[in-house]
Amino acid sequence: MTEQQALQERYADSLMNTFGPPKLVLTRGEGAHVWDADGKEYVDLLGGIAVNALGHAHPALVEAVTTQLSTLGHISNFFTSAPQVELAERLLAFAGAEGKAFFANSGAEANEAAFKLTRRTERTHVVVAEGGFHGRTMGALALTSKQAYRAPFEPLPGHVEFVPYGDEAALAAAVTDDTAAVLLEPIQGEAGVVVAPEGYLAAARRVADEHGALLWFDEVQSGMGRTGSWYAHLPSGVVPDVITLAKGLGGGFPIGAVLGLGRAADLFDPGNHGTTFGGNPVACAAALAVVRTIESEGLLAHAVEAGDRLRAGLIADPRVTEVRGEGLLIGLDLVSEHAAEVTAAAMAHGYIVNNPTPRRIRLAPPLVLGTADVDAFLAAWPRILDDAGVS
The missing domain is CATH 3.90.1150.10 (Aspartate Aminotransferase, domain 1)
Known part of the structure; x- marks a missing residue:
C-alpha cells in the first residue's frame, strides 16, 4: 500500500x-x-x-502571515488592527463607491451576512438567478437553486424566488415593491462559468432601482482579479449596493467580506451581526499581501x-x-x-x-x-x- x-x-x-x-x-x-x-x-x-x-x-503571502502571526494574531471583534482597516479601505476603493465592509471567514459566511443585511430593509423577498451557488449554510443554501443541495434540508429560510439567469423579462416580472434584494453572480462559477449576457447587469440595476430593492453581486468566485478586473462586474459600469467576496481574497487563508455601498453601508447596527474570527489581523494581512502582489506583479x-x-x-x-x-x-x-x-x-x-x-x-x-x-x-x-x- x-x-x-x-x-x-x-x-x-x-x-x-x-x-x-x-x-x-x-x-x-x-x-x-x-x-x-x-x-x-x-x-x-x-x-x-x-x-x-x-x-x-508564494513568498509574499508566507511572509505576511508569518510576520503578522508573530506580532499579533487573534484579537476578537472588541478591537481592530491596522490590516483590517487598510483592507477595508482597499476593497472599497476597488469598488469605486463610498461604503463600509464587514469581514467574515468564508464565502458562505459573507453571503449569510449579506442575506441578513437585506432583511434590514424591512422586506423579505429576494430574487435570485437559477444556476447560482452561494454556499451550503442554511441561509446561503436558501439562496442556491440546485434542488439536490436543497432537498435534504428543507424547509429553508423563505421568500426566495428563482428566475432564469440572463432573462431580463423574467427578472423584471419577479421584482416587486416587496423585494429586498436581487442577487446575481456576474459570472456563475459552479454552473460551469456562465457569463452574464451583455446589458443584463445594467437591467438588474434598473429593475432594482424601480422597486427600491438592493442589487447584490456575489463575487466570491469571480472577484479579486480572477477575471482581469478586481471585480468581474466592473467592466459593466454597474455599481451594486452589496458585494460579497472570499476565495481568492486571502490567497488560501480563510477570509470573506461583505461590501455595503451607498445606503447599504449603514443598514447594520451594533448587535445585528457578528463574528469571532472575522477580520482577524492574520487573515487581513494575508489579503493585503494578495492585493499588493497582484498589483506589483x-x-x-x-x-x-x-x-x-x-x-x-x-x-x-x-x-x-x-x-x-x-x-x-x-x-x-x-x-x-x-x-x-x-x-x-x-x-x-x-x-x-x-x-x-x-x-x-x-x-x-x-x-x-x-x-x-x-x-x-x-x-x-x-x-x-x-x-x-x-x-
Missing part, C-alpha cells in the same frame, strides 16, 4: 463523508504546481476552486493574457463546442457527457481540472500560472480528450 492509499483509508475512517473519497493526498505546492503523497507532480488548473490566487507557497493583465491563450487553444479542438469566461475563470462544453472522464484523464496526465456538470469543465488556476504551463496543457489537451473517450 502506498502512502497515498494509506492516508486515504485513514481519511475514510476519521472524516465525515461530506465530500466523498479525496482524489489525491497532496503534500506540498509551489506556484501553480502541487505534489501528491507518492511524489507525482501536477499543474493546478483549479487553484483550490479559484482560491489560490498567488498559487502555492501585474497579475490583472496577466490573467487576461493567460486566459485568452487558454480559451483560444481549448476551442481549437472540435470536441469542445463552447469556451466561456473572462481572465482565468474558464468554462467549456464538451460534445458529450464525458466531463468526469476528462477530469480523470487530465489528472493522469498531471493536470488538475474540475467537472461541475456532465458536459462542462471548469478551470480557475492561480493568477501566477506561467505561459509554459499553459502551452504544455494545451499540447496535452487532445490526448486528454482521446483518453477520456471524447469523440
Whole structure:
C-alpha cells in the first residue's frame, strides 16, 4: 500500500463523508504546481476552486502571515488592527463607491451576512438567478437553486424566488415593491462559468432601482482579479449596493467580506451581526499581501493574457463546442457527457481540472500560472480528450 492509499483509508475512517473519497493526498505546492503523497507532480488548473490566487507557497503571502502571526494574531471583534482597516479601505476603493465592509471567514459566511443585511430593509423577498451557488449554510443554501443541495434540508429560510439567469423579462416580472434584494453572480462559477449576457447587469440595476430593492453581486468566485478586473462586474459600469467576496481574497487563508455601498453601508447596527474570527489581523494581512502582489506583479493583465491563450487553444479542438469566461475563470462544453472522464484523464496526465456538470469543465488556476504551463496543457489537451473517450 502506498502512502497515498494509506492516508486515504485513514481519511475514510476519521472524516465525515461530506465530500466523498479525496482524489489525491497532496503534500506540498509551489506556484501553480502541487505534489501528491507518492511524489507525482501536477499543474493546478483549479487553484483550490479559484482560491489560490498567488498559487502555492508564494513568498509574499508566507511572509505576511508569518510576520503578522508573530506580532499579533487573534484579537476578537472588541478591537481592530491596522490590516483590517487598510483592507477595508482597499476593497472599497476597488469598488469605486463610498461604503463600509464587514469581514467574515468564508464565502458562505459573507453571503449569510449579506442575506441578513437585506432583511434590514424591512422586506423579505429576494430574487435570485437559477444556476447560482452561494454556499451550503442554511441561509446561503436558501439562496442556491440546485434542488439536490436543497432537498435534504428543507424547509429553508423563505421568500426566495428563482428566475432564469440572463432573462431580463423574467427578472423584471419577479421584482416587486416587496423585494429586498436581487442577487446575481456576474459570472456563475459552479454552473460551469456562465457569463452574464451583455446589458443584463445594467437591467438588474434598473429593475432594482424601480422597486427600491438592493442589487447584490456575489463575487466570491469571480472577484479579486480572477477575471482581469478586481471585480468581474466592473467592466459593466454597474455599481451594486452589496458585494460579497472570499476565495481568492486571502490567497488560501480563510477570509470573506461583505461590501455595503451607498445606503447599504449603514443598514447594520451594533448587535445585528457578528463574528469571532472575522477580520482577524492574520487573515487581513494575508489579503493585503494578495492585493499588493497582484498589483506589483501585474497579475490583472496577466490573467487576461493567460486566459485568452487558454480559451483560444481549448476551442481549437472540435470536441469542445463552447469556451466561456473572462481572465482565468474558464468554462467549456464538451460534445458529450464525458466531463468526469476528462477530469480523470487530465489528472493522469498531471493536470488538475474540475467537472461541475456532465458536459462542462471548469478551470480557475492561480493568477501566477506561467505561459509554459499553459502551452504544455494545451499540447496535452487532445490526448486528454482521446483518453477520456471524447469523440
